[in-house]
Amino acid sequence: MPPFDLADIPHSPGCYLYKNSEGTIIYVGKAKDLRKRVSSYFQKKDHDPKTQKLVAAIRSVEYIITATDEEAYLLENTLIKHHLPKYNIDLKDAKSYAYIELTKEPYPRITIARNTRGNGQFFGPFVSAKERDYVLSVVKKTFRLRSCKNMPKNRPCLRYHIGNCTGPCGAHVSVDEYAKQCSYAAEVLKGSTKEITAKLEEEMAEYSKDMEFEAALLCRDMITAVENLSSRQYVARKTDHDEDVIAYRVVDGTVYLMVFHVYKGTLGGRDEFIFDASDGFFEEFVARYYTDENPAPKEIIVEEELDEALAAYLGTLAGHVVKITVPKQGAKKKLLELAGKNIETVHFGDEIKVMELQAALHLKTPPNVIECFDISHLSGTDTVASMVQFRAGRPDKRNYRRFKIKTVDGIDDFASMAEVVHRRYSRLIEEEKPLPDLIVIDGGKGQLSSAKRIIDELDADIPLISLAKAEEEVFVSGVPFPLPFGKKTKANMYLQEIRDEAHRFAVTYNRLLRKKRLVK
Numbered sequence: 001m002p003p004f005d006l007a008d009i010p011h012s013p014g015c016y017l018y019k020n021s022e023g024t025i026i027y028v029g030k031a032k033d034l035r036k037r038v039s040s041y042f043q044k045k046d047h048d049p050k051t052q053k054l055v056a057a058i059r060s061v062e063y064i065i066t067a068t069d070e071e072a073y074l075l076e077n078t079l080i081k082h083h084l085p086k087y088n089i090d091l092k093d094a095k096s097y098a099y100i101e102l103t104k105e106p107y108p109r110i111t112i113a114r115n116t117r118g119n120g121q122f123f124g125p126f127v128s129a130k131e132r133d134y135v136l137s138v139v140k141k142t143f144r145l146r147s148c149k150n151m152p153k154n155r156p157c158l159r160y161h162i163g164n165c166t167g168p169c170g171a172h173v174s175v176d177e178y179a180k181q182c183s184y185a186a187e188v189l190k191g192s193t194k195e196i197t198a199k200l201e202e203e204m205a206e207y208s209k210d211m212e213f214e215a216a217l218l219c220r221d222m223i224t225a226v227e228n229l230s231s232r233q234y235v236a237r238k239t240d241h242d243e244d245v246i247a248y249r250v251v252d253g254t255v256y257l258m259v260f261h262v263y264k265g266t267l268g269g270r271d272e273f274i275f276d277a278s279d280g281f282f283e284e285f286v287a288r289y290y291t292d293e294n295p296a297p298k299e300i301i302v303e304e305e306l307d308e309a310l311a312a313y314l315g316t317l318a319g320h321v322v323k324i325t326v327p328k329q330g331a332k333k334k335l336l337e338l339a340g341k342n343i344e345t346v347h348f349g350d351e352i353k354v355m356e357l358q359a360a361l362h363l364k365t366p367p368n369v370i371e372c373f374d375i376s377h378l379s380g381t382d383t384v385a386s387m388v389q390f391r392a393g394r395p396d397k398r399n400y401r402r403f404k405i406k407t408v409d410g411i412d413d414f415a416s417m418a419e420v421v422h423r424r425y426s427r428l429i430e431e432e433k434p435l436p437d438l439i440v441i442d443g444g445k446g447q448l449s450s451a452k453r454i455i456d457e458l459d460a461d462i463p464l465i466s467l468a469k470a471e472e473e474v475f476v477s478g479v480p481f482p483l484p485f486g487k488k489t490k491a492n493m494y495l496q497e498i499r500d501e502a503h504r505f506a507v508t509y510n511r512l513l514r515k516k517r518l519v520k
Contacts, residue, residue: 001042002038002039002041002042002058002061003058003059003060004060004061006035006038006039006042007394007395009034009035009038009061009063010034010035010063010065010345010346010349011033011034011035011036011493011497012033012034012065012066012345013030013031013032013033013034013065013066013067013068013069013071013072014030014031014034014063014064014065014066014072014075015028015029015030015031015063015064015066015072015075015076015079016028016029016030016031016034016037016038016061016062016063017061017062017063017064017079017083017085018054018057018058018060018061018085018087019058019059019060019061019062020057020058020059021057021059023060025062025083025085026054026057026058026085026086026087027054027058027085027086027087027088028076028079028080028083028085028088029076030072030075030076031072032069032072034063034065038061038063041054041055041058042055050087053087054087064269064270064342065341065342065345066338067334067338067341078263079269082263082269083269098112098113098114098132099112099113099114099122099123100112100113100122100123100132100135100136100139100189101113101118101120101121101122101123102120102121102123102145102182102185102186102189103118103119103120104118104119104120104121106175107146107151107168107175107178108120108145108146108178108182109145109146109147109148109149109151110136110139110140110145110146110147110185111147112132112136121186123186123189123190134221134224135189138200139185139188139189140164141164142185142188142199142200143181143182143184143185143188144164144165144166144181145165145166145181145182145185146159146165146168146169147159147165148169151168151169155169155170156169156170156172157169160172166178166181197223200219200223201219201223203219204216204219204220204223207219241297241298241299242261242262242263242297242298242299243262243297243298243299243300243301243332244259244260244261244262244296244297244299244300244301245259245260245262245301245302245332245335245336245338245339246258246259246260246286246300246301246302246303246339247260247302247303247336247339247340247343248282248303248343249340249343249344249347249348250277251347251348253276253277254274254275254276254277255273255274255275255276255277255281255285256272256273256274256343256346256347257272257273257274257275257285257343258270258271258272258273258339258342258343259271259272259273259289260335260338260339261297262335270339270342272346273285282302282304282306283306283307283310286300286302286306286310286314287310287313287314290314290317290318291317292317295317295318295319296314296315296317296318296322297318297322298320298321298322298323299322299323299324299325300314300322300323300324300325301325301326301327301332301335301336302324302325302326302336303326303336304326305326306324310324311323311324349393350392350393350394351392351393352490353393353490353491353493353494354366354367354368354392354393354494356489356490356491356494357438357490357491357494357495359491360483360485360489360491360492361438361463361465361474361476361483361491363437363438363463365437366437367436367437367438367463368391368392368437369389369390369391369434369436369437369438370389370390370391370436370437370438370439370440370498371387371388371389371424371436371438371439371440372387372388372389372390372439372440372441372442372498372499372501372502373385373386373387373417373420373421373424373439373440373441373442373451373502374386374442374499374502374503374505374506375405375413375416375417375420375442375443375447375506376503376506376507376509376510377411377510378510378514379411381514382510382513382514382517383404383405383408383411383416383510384402384403384404384405384506384509384510384513385402385403385405385416385417385419385420385506386400386401386402386403386502386503386505386506386509387400387401387402387403387420387424387502388400388498388501388502388505389436390498390501393494395501400505401424402505402506402509403419403420403423404513405419405420406419407419413443413446413447414446414447414449414450415450417441417443417447417450417451418450418451418453418454421439421450421451421454421455422454422457422458425454425455425458425460425462426458429458429460435460435461435462436462437462437463438462438463438464438465439451439455439462439463439464439465440465440466440467440495440498440499440502441464441465441466441467442466442467442469442499442502442503443466443467443468443469444466444468444475445466445475445480447466448464448465448466448475448476448477449477451464451466452464452477464476464477465483465495467495467496467499468482469499471487472487472492472495472496474492474495
């Protein structure tokens with residue numbers, strides 16, 4: 001068992017940092033699903049010797065969630081290089097990801113760069129080569145920039161003749177006009193993509209109107225690439241100075257605050273604080289946090305305006321000018337949002353997913369107590385059912401139940417589901433115990449209908465839904481189509497978490513019964 005509560009870790013992409021008994025970071029890893037990845041270290045039994053030593057040394061875990069899986073890669077790369085953890089020794093020289101470069105020439109060319117040691121403008125980095133190539137193609141074609149390494153005079157290349165380049169090699173464009181093209185491209189590569197997106201959408205509509213569907217599809221792919229660029233990894237961006245990003249949330253008189261440390265454009269770590277709220281607490285925190293031993297960076301990014309005198313005071317302590325910024329949009333604003341998202345996930349993640357599920361299902365009250373059923377058998381033998389209960393967003397294992405199916409022979413999941421639902425809720429009603437706020441059935445419309453019939457017979461007023469495995473679709477009784485909320489919403493992911501736990505519990509019981517039968 002881990003020396004910490006796995007239920008505290010969210011099902012989100014991000015990085016996890018294992019610490020030993022002295023609080024030293026000994027390993028940094030990335031994950032698409034933090035809880036599943038961290039859990040695997042303590043559930044798996046056949047680790048290699050190095051991982052066995054790591055697991056034995058783990059005493060606590062810290063995590064930083066990211067907006068995308070790609071950002072987790074970038075953040076892991078940064079954290080490993082910054083902290084040099086003992087068990088990441090082979091990864092400390094992890095690769096850096098590619099950039100798009102506009103070279104510094106009279107007629108700059110657009111190209112891919114593996115590092116930022118040149119004198120040009122660099123944009124990125126990009127984890128996905130496919131996304132990078134799409135973006136490069138879109139910008140290059142839209143603004144008709146040169147990509148050729150050598151530029152022979154008075155001999156335009158093929159790209160000029162097909163309209164993909166303005167032809168600086170043939171003196172078909174002036175230096176000033178070409179510089180204007182490059183400035184537009186740079187703005188797009190920085191994330192100002194509305195103009196190019198509108199243009200491509202217009203072209204796509206024209207192609208569709210003329211039934212040129214292949215060209216329309218290409219435009220659609222380009223739009224996707226540009227939109228990906230506008231929301232690309234903002235945990236890494238090129239700047240020439242360090243920054244701190246400070247966000248906070250106040251709940252019931254308590255301040256939950258995080259400081260993200262951004263080293264020359266790359267997110268490298270965070271500090272976390274909890275204290276009682278009071279008048280002027282934020283300004284007081286900033287003034288006390290930065291000291292001679294902990295000098296302020298050149299820029300502090302915050303959510304509210306602070307006294308100008310505070311920036312001057314911090315600058316005096318640090319020995320350099322300190323700028324306090326309140327961004328309204330762009331990468332800095334997104335970093336603030338990311339810090340806020342970390343606060344919400346760390347401290348209020350359970351509450352948020354319950355409220356989002358309530359909104360998605362249009363329930364009158366929050367589904368604080370949810371019970372989920374699953375059926376498990378092997379070709380109709382040893383048929384069992386599980387019921388797991390989640391309370392306030394977390395599994396409540398004291399109230400898990402498992403059932404042997406008594407009235408059904410062979411394979412009949414519908415009848416089996418009807419049996420266990422009747423056994424569970426007829427007993428609760430008879431004993432006058434509280435009913436759950438929501439019932440979740442693992443299965444499609446057939447299992448849902450069977451459970452609904454029993455709930456109606458018992459005259460129990462409990463909302464009832466089912467979650468079908470194939471497409472993670474949510475069904476409610478009487479509606480032939482699945483509810484319209486996406487697989488990646490917090491509500492749906494919470495339902496998947498509950499369903500997966502019910503499935504695990506059912507399969508474990510089925511295997512136990514089969515093992516006992518085989519032993520006999």
